[in-house]
Amino acid sequence: MLAERIRKVMGDVLGVDQATISDEATPGNIEQWDSLRHMNLVLALEDEFGIRFRDNQLEQLISFRLIELNLRERLPNENTIEPDAND
Amino acid sequence: MKLLKYSEILARNRELGRMVKGKSYRIALLSNIVVNQLGEILEFELRRRGINAEVLYGDYDNIVQDSIRFKDVDAAVVFYETANLVDSLHASAEAMTTGELAMLAGRVEQEMELVLDNLSEVPLVLFNRFSALLFAPDDLRDGALQRICNRLNAKLNQTVTANQLAVNMDRLLAQVGLPAAADFRQFQSTKALYTIKLLKTYAEHVAPAFLSVTGRMRKVLVLDCDGTLWGGILGEDGDSQIQMNNSTRPGRIFREIQQMLKGLRRHGVLLALCSKNNPEDVDRVFAEHPDMLLRDDDWAAKKINWQDKATNLRQISAELNLGLDSFVFVDDSAFELGLVQDELPNVACVKVPETLSDYPAVMRHLAREFFVLTRTAEDMRKTEMYQQEQARGETKVQFTSLDDYLRSLGLVVRVAWNDEVALDRAAQLSQKTNQFNLTTRRYTEADMVRMLRDNSFAIATFAVEDRYGNYGIAGLSIVCIKADIASMDTFLMSCRVIGRNVERAFFDYLINKLCEMGMVRLEAEYLRTHNNDQVSGFYDALGFQLVFAKEGQRNYNLLLADYQPSGINYIEVKKDVS
Numbered sequence: 011m012l013a014e015r016i017r018k019v020m021g022d023v024l025g026v027d028q029a030t031i032s033d034e035a036t037p038g039n040i041e042q043w044d045s046l047r048h049m050n051l052v053l054a055l056e057d058e059f060g061i062r063f064r065d066n067q068l069e070q071l072i073s074f075r076l077i078e079l080n081l082r083e084r085l086p087n088e089n090t091i092e093p094d095a096n097d
Numbered sequence: 098m099k100l101l102k103y104s105e106i107l108a109r110n111r112e113l114g115r116m117v118k119g120k121s122y123r124i125a126l127l128s129n130i131v132v133n134q135l136g137e138i139l140e141f142e143l144r145r146r147g148i149n150a151e152v153l154y155g156d157y158d159n160i161v162q163d164s165i166r167f168k169d170v171d172a173a174v175v176f177y178e179t180a181n182l183v184d185s186l187h188a189s190a191e192a193m194t195t196g197e198l199a200m201l202a203g204r205v206e207q208e209m210e211l212v213l214d215n216l217s218e219v220p221l222v223l224f225n226r227f228s229a230l231l232f233a234p235d236d237l238r239d240g241a242l243q244r245i246c247n248r249l250n251a252k253l254n255q256t257v258t259a260n261q262l263a264v265n266m267d268r269l270l271a272q273v274g275l276p277a278a279a280d281f282r283q284f285q286s287t288k289a290l291y292t293i294k295l296l297k298t299y300a301e302h303v304a305p306a307f308l309s310v311t312g313r314m315r316k317v318l319v320l321d322c323d324g325t326l327w328g329g330i331l332g333e334d335g336d337s338q339i340q341m342n343n344s345t346r347p348g349r350i351f352r353e354i355q356q357m358l359k360g361l362r363r364h365g366v367l368l369a370l371c372s373k374n375n376p377e378d379v380d381r382v383f384a385e386h387p388d389m390l391l392r393d394d395d396w397a398a399k400k401i402n403w404q405d406k407a408t409n410l411r412q413i414s415a416e417l418n419l420g421l422d423s424f425v426f427v428d429d430s431a432f433e434l435g436l437v438q439d440e441l442p443n444v445a446c447v448k449v450p451e452t453l454s455d456y457p458a459v460m461r462h463l464a465r466e467f468f469v470l471t472r473t474a475e476d477m478r479k480t481e482m483y484q485q486e487q488a489r490g491e492t493k494v495q496f497t498s499l500d501d502y503l504r505s506l507g508l509v510v511r512v513a514w515n516d517e518v519a520l521d522r523a524a525q526l527s528q529k530t531n532q533f534n535l536t537t538r539r540y541t542e543a544d545m546v547r548m549l550r551d552n553s554f555a556i557a558t559f560a561v562e563d564r565y566g567n568y569g570i571a572g573l574s575i576v577c578i579k580a581d582i583a584s585m586d587t588f589l590m591s592c593r594v595i596g597r598n599v600e601r602a603f604f605d606y607l608i609n610k611l612c613e614m615g616m617v618r619l620e621a622e623y624l625r626t627h628n629n630d631q632v633s634g635f636y637d638a639l640g641f642q643l644v645f646a647k648e649g650q651r652n653y654n655l656l657l658a659d660y661q662p663s664g665i666n667y668i669e670v671k672k673d674v675s
Contacts, residue, residue: 022108049287050134054104057293065282 012085016077019058023051035074048072059085100301103138103293110141117149122311125167125219127155127212128176131289135296139174142300143307150307157288161208164215172221172307175212177205178290179227179246187232190241202245206252213256220541221310221470222261223303226250230270231279231290259471259521260541262306264299273298305468310539312528315445315466316423317397318361319410322372322379324429325449326391327351331378342388346453353457355390365476366467367397367417367483371409371426376401397483406433407440417483418592420531420628425466471525471542475569485566486593503597504667506563510599511671512606513570519558520545522570526558526589530573531628533600534589535621535635553578554586557610559603561594568593572603576611576619583611584620601663604639606670608660618656625649 013033020035021028024042037043043051052068055061055077061084063071071077101109122143126136136152143150153170155163160177167173180187182205190198209224216222227249229242239247253263270278273295283289291299308314323330328340328347340348341355362368368391372379379401383393398416400409406428414421422443428434429449438446447463450456469476489506513519524542531537540548548554559572571594575587590600611619621636623629633651637643640661641653 019102019104022104025107025111046133049283049289050103050107053134053293054102054107057103062282065285068282068286 012081013078015058016055016074016081019054020051020074023047023054031074033074033078037072055081061085100294100297103134103297106138106141106297110137110144113141113144117144117147119147119149121151122148122172122307123151123153123170125153125155125163125170125173126176127160127163127167127173128178129158129160129181130176130178131157131283131287132176132291132296133289134293135174135291135299138293138296139300139303142304146304146308146313148307148311148313160212161215164212168215168218170219172310173216173219173223174303175216175222175224177209177212177225177227179229179242179249180232180284180290181288182245186245187229187242190245191234193241198241198245202248205249209249209253210256213258213261216261217258217543218547220260220539220544221306222257223264223306224253224257224261225264225266226253228266228270230267231275258543260310260543262303262470264303269295269298269302305465306470309468309470310528310541312531312537312539314423314468314529315425316419316529317367317369317413317417317425318358318463318467319369319371319413319424319426320358321406321428321430321433322370322374322401325427326355327382327389328453331374331382336378336382336386339382339386341390348388350453350456352388352390354460357457357460359390359395361464361467362395362480363476364467364472365469365479367419367480368395369398369400369413369417370396371400371406371413373403373406374401394484395480397480398487405436407437410437410441410444416487418532418595425463427463469525469529471521471528473522473525475522478569482566482568482593485568488565489563500667506565506597506667508561508563508597508599508602508668509671510602510606510668511560511562512603513558513560514610514672515549515556516558517546517549519570520549520556523556523558523573526570526573526591527587530589530591531626532592533595533632534587534626534629535585535632536587536624537589537626537629538587540587548575557603557607559599561597561599563597572600574603574607576607578614578616581615581617582620583614583616583618585622588621597668598663598665599668600635601639602665602668602670605662605665606672608657608662612657616657618654621653621655623651623653 017028017031020031024040024047026040026042052063052071056063059081071080126132133154136154140150140152160175182201227246229246233243234240257263278292278295279290280292305314320326328351329338331339341351342348343352358368382389383391398413400413410421410424410426421441425445425447426437427447427449431448434446434448437444445466447459450459521542524540524545527538527540545556549556555576555578557574558570560570561568571591573587573589577584577586621641623633623636636653641655643651644654645652
């Protein structure tokens with residue numbers, strides 16, 4: 011569930027088919043994942059999940075696995091509750 | 098409306114980019130901070146309303162240079178951020194001397210004037226007001242940063258022209274809330290200051306300006322009566338029991354609503370009534386009820402009957418000769434609104450909120466739908482002009498031939514040739530006219546001034562009057578002149594004067610004038626939009642030769658010597674200026 015939502019956001023932001031985003035996805039194997047889009051991606055994840063990453067995390071979340079790991083820590087109940095509907 | 102998530106905006110914007118057709122509408126984004134994320138958000142906000150927007154990004158902190166580079170865009174948005182006027186001004190301002198601050202403000206004032214001047218030919222410029230809110234120390238007195246902003250904003254307000262808007266950033270920051278508006282993580286690393294939420298709010302806030310310059314804003318506000326204009330039910334409670342004065346809480350609210358409606362009308366919004374009631378009851382309220390602030394002559398159209406409201410709205414649209422996509426409909430009944438929304442999806446439907454005290458806020462928010470970039474003195478008279486039109490409609494039925502009827506009107510067409518005074522109205526006509534418009538090119542007043550000064554253009558406007566009243570300036574023609582060939586860049590006419598053959602009388606005048614100027618040939622074109630089918634055969638009817646045609650476009654040619662005058666003798670053409 012969480013992984014799906016992350017894939018959806020990544021697909022939307024990077025402009026790639028979600029199905030092509032594997033657990034091993036990194037800027038190294040997704041051409042569209044450049045530094046500008048990386049910032050868009052981080053901001054989109056924050057907007058989607060209603061959270062704010064810490065200063066040093068902005069640049070560190072550079073793989074699907076790191077993003078998922080971070081979000082799972084931040085949102086332990088993610089698989090059971092609905093996201094905040096108020097944006 | 099609920100704001101979409103940023104990732105959804107990016108995906109939908111990409112999709113819309115493939116779907117929305119039409120000439121690309123280019124917007125330059127100039128800034129001294131990083132606002133890249135605004136680009137796609139703004140594109141989305143405009144593309145979903147049918148504007149094929151494309152944002153071009155200026156270089157970081159290069160506003161002055163970019164204002165020269167982007168002179169030929171359709172619009173420009175300028176983020177001149179206070180905190181970055183010099184590096185870290187937000188932190189250093191309090192330590193600066195009065196002299197240093199004054200010197201800095203002076204420099205920025207000069208740059209601002211230069212930028213606005215460089216952009217003076219851009220049809221729409223949005224320049225953000227300076228704001229200190231995000232960085233001001235928590236102090237009862239205005240700090241140095243706030244004082245600088247006050248000075249710069251005073252200058253900005255003086256400097257902007259009619260098509261340059263000073264966007265109130267403080268308002269947007271308040272709307273979003275300061276903690277949710279700024280992203281200091283990014284500001285420290287990449288000099289991006291605003292959150293996605295603020296940028297979404299910004300794009301939504303400025304959209305009406307773009308709708309206005311591209312002729313997409315709403316023009317008519319249609320209201321129900323019971324529960325919308327007053328409290329209670331007129332047919333049951335009677336005149337004395339409906340609530341619209343200060344003696345009850347609902348009455349006070351409806352009174353506020355009526356006051357706001359008067360304000361909208363003053364700014365050119367056409368008000369109309371659509372209510373299931375006995376017409377004589379409602380007429381009596383507008384004629385003599387002491388609490389009613391609106392009077393009969395405040396309404397451009399009235400449909401008080403027991404027909405369904407979709408039918409009534411269609412009839413109002415026909416009477417006013419304005420498309421339903423320019424209508425907003427307010428009612429307190431979800432049933433009526435649902436019916437209208439189903440049958441007429443282009444009408445914007447608004448419900449009177451269940452919590453009545455929220456109603457004035459809903460009305461305040463509605464004002465944005467009617468935003469007009471160019472305001473003119475004629476806006477205030479608009480309702481009156483539509484009412485005269487209805488009086489004319491009533492005379493119409495008694496005549497057997499249209500010519501007889503038109504003769505009875507005593508029509509006068511008053512042509513102004515290259516008249517500077519008419520330019521604001523000319524610009525407004527070019528922005529608002531959709532139906533009788535051969536090329537649908539939108540111009541601002543600044544464009545018009547430029548063409549007026551350029552000898553290769555001639556701008557003719559014409560005002561129309563008859564025995565019922567004055568329509569004001571209702572037609573515009575822009576002719577481009579090269580040697581002895583004239584070409585019609587724009588020909589349009591307000592829908593208020595359609596059906597009177599005034600365009601034929603004007604053309605008689607125009608062709609004659611072009612001959613006097615030594616022209617031999619007139620080229621013209623018809624560019625189709627989804628609104629202007631009614632003029633697709635206009636040039637054919639005038640005897641122009643069709644020289645080229647493809648999907649949505651027809652080009653014509655007329656040797657002036659071959660022109661057949663209309664022979665109309667019941668319209669008097671007068672020349673004001675030549």
